[in-house]
Each structure stands twice: as C-alpha cells, then as structure tokens.
Amino acid sequence: MKRGRRPLLAMLALLALLAATTAQASQVYRWTDAQGRAHYADRIEGAAAADADRIVLPAGPTVVARLRVEPDAQGAQAWVDNLLAGPIEVMLHADGGAVASDPPLPARGTVPALSGGLLARIGPGTPRLRVTAVPGTPNARPRDVEYAWPLQTANVRIQQAWGGAFSHGDEENRHAVDFAVPSGTAVLAARDGVVMQAEAGFPEASPGEDEDELVARANFIRILHDDGTMALYAHLQTGGVLVRLGQHVRRGQVIGLSGNTGRSTAPHLHFVVQANRGMRLASVPFRMFGPQGVLRFGAAQAGGG
Template sequence: MRACLASAAILALLVPASADAQSGRIYRWSDLNGSTRYSDRTEGHATQGGIAEIPIRVEPAAVARLRFEHRDGRHLAWIDNTLGGPIEVMVHAVPGTTPASDPPLPARATVPSGQGVVVAVLAQATGLRVEAIPGSPSAQPRDVEYGYPLGTAALRITQAWGGRHSHADAGNRHAVDFAAPLGTTVLAARDGVVMQTEGSFDDAAPDDPDALERANFIRVLHHDGTMALYAHLQPGGVHVRVGQRVRRGQAIGLSGNTGRSTAPHLHFVVQANRGMRLESVPFRMFGPRGILRFSESIGAGD
C-alpha cells in the first residue's frame, strides 16, 4: 500500500446502484425486441435473452469535488470535501494554460469535513487540476498506545516497519502487515471518527501497479489529527459509515485480500498530513500477548 491510497481527488464519481455495480459488474442482455440493454442487475433478464457480463473499472470514490459558481462576472472555484474529516487541496492550472486567478495558481487550502471553500477566483471558468490529501497539515501526533486491530489471539507479522516490498515510502514506512484469514474481524485500534471508506473492489491484483489504490479500506481520524488506515478489506468488509464514531476494540470490518496484495492480511498504518503529503507515524501497540515492539525490518508480505 502506498501513502497516496485514495488521496488523489477524482472529479467524476461513479456511484454504484446495486451490489453488482459495487463489485464492478455490468450486464449486457437483449430485450424482447432484440435491442441491446445494459444493467447492473440480472434480475428479470434471464428469460429475455442471454446475459453477458461486461467487466468495468470501478474507480475509487472522490476525496474532493470541484465546482464553479458565477458571481458578479467572476468564476469562483469551490472545492467540496466529501470526507468525514479535513482535507488539504492544491488547485493547479491545466498544463499549457495560465488563467488569471486570485490568488494565483496553484492555490492551496484546507477544507473542513463536509464543507466547501472558495480556493480561487478566476476571470473565466477553465479546466483545473485538483490534488487532495486527507487530514489537516496542523496535526500534532500524541504518544498513544494502540490496541491490536484484529479479533484473534493469533499474531503473525508478514511485513513491519521499513519492509522493502511496500513499506519504503514515507506514508507507509511505519506500517505493519498482520497476516489474517479472509473474513477476520477488524477492530478499531483507537477511538476516532470514520473519515473515509472504500468497499467497492473485488479481487487482489498483486502484479497490477494500478491496483495500489484499489484496495478496500477504512480511514479513522483521531483527536490529534492523525489517521489510522485499515486496508485490504474483503468485498463487503466495511461495516462502518463515514462520520460514525468508533471506540477502541469496536468491530469495524472484515480483513481480506483486495488491491495489490499477495496474500490475505491487514495493512495497518497511522498517518499524518505533513503539508500535501502523508507520512506514517511510529506507534506503540498492545497485542494478544503483551506489548508489540516494531523495528525497521524487511518482511515478505503484502
């Protein structure tokens, strides 16, 4: 898992209409008149012709949305925050363009949870590129003991801090991969508010570089501004909603093997926004048999 997991803003959001659509399936079938139809459901179509499943690519949910408001001859560029916690955004001009803007582009802002802010005022509406990072850049991590994030007495770590396979970047340097059978209960390791969830992805794709951001996950915001990420959850394995308060030890989901993963496990990391970039934070944890002591090491998992 990389630090950028689900952090880049997507300005067009696909909202699945059913469980089939959430798992990335669209069906093509013929009606009684021989016309080709498309649906995210199979119910009622079997008697009307053969059904062919068409693979589609379900994209991660948007972190932020861009919209323009025309006012007094000017165009206000708003960024709306879709998460249950603050985000930091950077708005850029599309390469090759230099639109007149106040403030000049690129413009940067912090957007509170569920709110929108005017990031720039332009002479005319134009294409913009938006980057968005979860969390506030003013986060002040506290020294807190985290609980074990799995509902099992078994403990096997396949990759710890500094793991060469996928824990070498700043956002995951202090991540830990806990081996866990599919469907193992995932527990909140610390009190917080559910900030972001993703549960629409199906299978693991260990050899697909694009799969890094296609893992199911839960992001929980803590009081000090840090965020815990619980990743590679199974399809349908998100059991909390954005904005929900959770307590340490509360069941929040089910472990899985989605995204760029080679075996079932839970990827756990505490992150903080350090100014348009996520960095992992060292943490203390109490495990099934006492205090867990992590060190920079190389593991085989993820």
C-alpha cells in the first residue's frame, strides 16, 4: 500500500463513526496531538481547533472502533481508533494463517476515549486483519451505589427483572430490569456520568421482522461512571436521545425518551449496569430507590421483553 493512500484510509475509517446522538447528520473533528496520536470528538476548543479536520457524517448505527493500517519501512502499523467517549478494550486478530508481528497476534490492549492506539507492528505481506472491541476497561471496580429511579413517573411496573426468562438469561443482561412505561416517557440518569455511546436512528420494528436482527436495533444511551461501570438505557424511541457524546450528566437529569425499538414486545425501558470483565461485558447487581422506596429485583418475573 502506498503512503499516498493514508488520508484515504483515515477518511474511510471515519465514514462509519457514531453519528452523535440524533437521527440527523452530525460532525466529528479529527486532530493529531504532539505525540502523533489521533483524536476524535464532536467538538473541539483551544489551540488544537486550528489543526482539526471537520467531517460531516450521516446518521447510522453505532460503531465502537475502527482498524487503521499505516504502512512503514518494515511493513505496517496497526492502529485502532476508539470512537466512543470512554475507554474500550480491543483485540487485533489475523485471519488466514500466521503473521509476523510485534507483539504476536492476537494482540490486546485498552484505547482511551476518542483516540487511537497502536496495537501491533506488522511484518511485510498482506495479512487479513480484524478487530474486536468491548466498551469499558477491564480495570472497572464497581462500588456499592444506590441508583435513582430512571423514569419521570410516579409508578413502578416491572415487565422483567433479574434473570427474566424472555431475554435476561445471558451474562450481559442477567441483572437487567425492564420497566413498562408508555413511549415518550422521560428517561432520567440514575447516576452521574459521561455519555459514552448512543444510538437514536432506528425505527420501531415492522410486523414480520426477524427477531435476531432486531436485537442490534434498539436505540440506547450508555453512560460511563467514575468507577468504570456503565449504565445502559435501551429501547428508546426514534430520535429519543437528548444528550450528546461526551456530555457529563447528573443524577436525575433528563437524558432521553422511552420507546419500543429493537427486540421489544411492548414499550419499556431496559436498564442494566455493566462492567468489562476482560473482552466481555457482564451485568452487575445494583441497588435502586424507586418512587415508593427501595426496589427489589432478586426474583425473576415473567412477561415480555
């Protein structure tokens, strides 16, 4: 690959960036710091602003990371650009046989928010490289925190609690709770944090759509907490994200609107606290104070998802 193609590679890597937090077109700024590291953000201030490239992006599904291959005299450098406003853990793989690299593949590492990280130096050849990524850092240490009621309602109706048979059987959602509320209900931040990831562009499902495909089509907000855990607020309505990537939010602040997107049988808010446990997400038990007092989620409840 010729050096002259580097700007094209960088542009291609950006085309599938997260389109901020609405169904409208958005923009992302890219700039390089004094150490040569690439950074991405939805806005930029200060001295770096003069050197930033502005790229307008269409709305689209969330992308966690992009592989960026930079040729050099020994072969190539494999970089991973983190497109989220929080850390991610990544692993670089080579398909189709052994590849000379330093370190050997698969190579694993953590990339800070909205920045790029060098994963490996690749020897001569044309290996087929791919990246897997998981939000969060494996160094998360969940604290015992009481979460606030995440809805602007005075009543509690639980469709599905911890261990629910419909969709809460996997590790990522074992301690998730589905709160039944009408579409358009205000969703509140249950804890202070930073908007790490969001999606607002998916429509509600049409009759007859494949259920497995619908799993990845739920609008959501992921908020990163100061102990490394992340709260996921899912099944929001189309355009139902009211915060932006990288924004600091406070407990009780309105962040979105509930809906019925994704694999959902009725309008509700899917709430779960997760932590990265080493290239995998696991749900974390949590305490929550509701409109009438402390909520109990230990007993699985039947119902829709």
